[in-house]
Amino acid sequence: MVTITDLLNRANDVGFFSYVLPFLLIFAVIFAILQKTKIFGDSKDQANVKSINAIVAVSIALLSLLNDYVSTFFATLFPRFGIVVGIFIVILILLGFFYTPKADGTGGIPSWIGWVLLVVVLYWAIDQWSLISGIGFGGTYTLQWFVDQYLWGVLILGGVGFLIYKMMK
Incomplete structure (x- = not known):
C-alpha cells in the first residue's frame, strides 16, 4: 500500500x-x-x-x-514560512487563553488559565533550551553543582510573572 x-x-x-x-x-x-x-x-x-x-x-x-536559484529559494523559504505560520497560530491560541471577552463584546478580563498555561509553557521551553544549548535552568555542570535547577526555574518564572503582573496594572 x-x-x-x-x-x-x-x-x-x-x-x-x-x-x-x-x-x-x-x-x-x-x-x-x-x-x-x-x-x-x-x-x-x-x-x-x-x-x-x-x-x-x-x-x-x-x-x-x-537555473536552480528559484527552486532552491522556494525549497528554503516555504518550510520556514510554514514554521512561522505555525508559531503565529500557537501565539494566537495562547493569547485567547489570556482574556475572556466581556458580555458586551468589548475588551476582556484576564483569564487565570492563561497565566497558568504561560508558566507551564515557559517552564517547559526553558527546560528544553537547557537540553539543547546548555544554558537553560542549570546552565553548566558547575552551576548545577551549586544550585538546584528547580530553584532557578522558580526564580525565573516568578520574576517573569511579577513583571507581567506589574505591566498589566
Whole structure:
C-alpha cells in the first residue's frame, strides 16, 4: 500500500516540488499582476489581452526556472514560512487563553488559565533550551553543582510573572 510519504517522496523525485509548483506559483502571480495592471490594454476583445498576458507569464515563469536559484529559494523559504505560520497560530491560541471577552463584546478580563498555561509553557521551553544549548535552568555542570535547577526555574518564572503582573496594572 502506498502511503502519503511515499507519494510525496516520489513527487519530489520527479521534480514536482522543484519545478512544477514554482512554475505554477510564478505563473499565477505574474498573470494576476498583468491582469490587474492592464499593461497590454483593456480592449473590448478581452480574449486577446488574456492570451498575451498568459504568454508573457508562461515565458517569465519558464525563464525563472532556467537555473536552480528559484527552486532552491522556494525549497528554503516555504518550510520556514510554514514554521512561522505555525508559531503565529500557537501565539494566537495562547493569547485567547489570556482574556475572556466581556458580555458586551468589548475588551476582556484576564483569564487565570492563561497565566497558568504561560508558566507551564515557559517552564517547559526553558527546560528544553537547557537540553539543547546548555544554558537553560542549570546552565553548566558547575552551576548545577551549586544550585538546584528547580530553584532557578522558580526564580525565573516568578520574576517573569511579577513583571507581567506589574505591566498589566
